Structures are given as C-alpha cells and as structure tokens.
Amino acid sequence: MEKITFAEEHLINAICIHVASKKQIQPQDVEVELMWDEEYGFSAEVYSLGRKQVFIEVNLIEAIRYYLETQMQLNPYTAGIELVLDEEEGIMAHVTYRS
Numbered sequence: 793m794e795k796i797t798f799a800e801e802h803l804i805n806a807i808c809i810h811v812a813s814k815k816q817i818q819p820q821d822v823e824v825e826l827m828w829d830e831e832y833g834f835s836a837e838v839y840s841l842g843r844k845q846v847f848i849e850v851n852l853i854e855a856i857r858y859y860l861e862t863q864m865q866l867n868p869y870t871a872g873i874e875l876v877l878d879e880e881e882g883i884m885a886h887v888t889y890r891s
Contacts, residue, residue, distance in 0.1 A: 794889040798856065800826060800882035806859035807852065811840055813862075826883045834875045834883060849875060856885055 798806065804826065808819040823839040836847040847855070852875060857868035872888040 796887040796889075798885040798887065800884060803852070803856070803883060803885055806863075807836060807838060807847070807855045809863065810855035810858040811838055811845075813858070815840055817841065828877045828883060834877075852885075856887065860887065 804824045805819070807824045808822040811817075811822045812819040817840060821840060825837045827835050827837065829835070832848075834849045834852060836852060838845045838847055853873050856873055857871070860866045860868040860871060866889070870889060872890075874886045874888075876884050876886060878884055
C-alpha cells in the first residue's frame with residue numbers, strides 16, 4: 793500500500809491549480825483559506841476574479857483528484873482520500889493506493 797500525504801500548503805496548491813484550470817486563469821491568481829468546523833467539517837474559502845466561493849469536503853477531494861491526475865500522472869479514482877486535522881500541521885490529506 794502506497795501512501796501520499798498532502799501537507800496544508802500542498803493541499804492549497806492543488807486547489808489553486810484545480811480552480812485555475814476551471815476558470816482559465818493562473819494558479820497564482822487564486823487564494824485559498826482552509827477551514828475546519830466541528831459542525832460542518834472541512835471546507836475552504838476560495839477567492840478568484842474578485843469573487844468568493846466556498847468549497848465543501850467533496851470539492852476539496854475533487855481538487856486533490858485533479859492534482860493527482862494532472863500533476864502526478866496517477867489514477868485519481870483508485871485512491872482513497874482522507875482529510876485530517878492535525879493540531880500542529882493543520883489540515884492535511886492522506887492519499888492511499890492499494891498495490
């Protein structure tokens with residue numbers, strides 16, 4: 793079993809690349825603030841083109857899958873993805889592939 797960990801910064805980069813590809817802008821034109829709430833779970837506020845979007849957990853996982861496919865040339869649909877909150881490291885994603 794192969795495991796890849798996306799640190800918070802890596803997760804933010806994946807979201808920026810995903811949003812940029814959808815809106816046909818540069819990733820550096822996207823700002824992301826990751827959040828976790830006891831009631832609502834994981835989410836992110838995404839700012840681009842002067843607008844704010846709220847991503848829920850499924851949108852975050854979609855961005856990770858897009859990154860796996862386009863940046864790492866991995867099959868994104870054979871991966872198990874789990875978002876976790878680490879008190880020291882922040883919000884992270886664990887991606888697991890079964891060999």
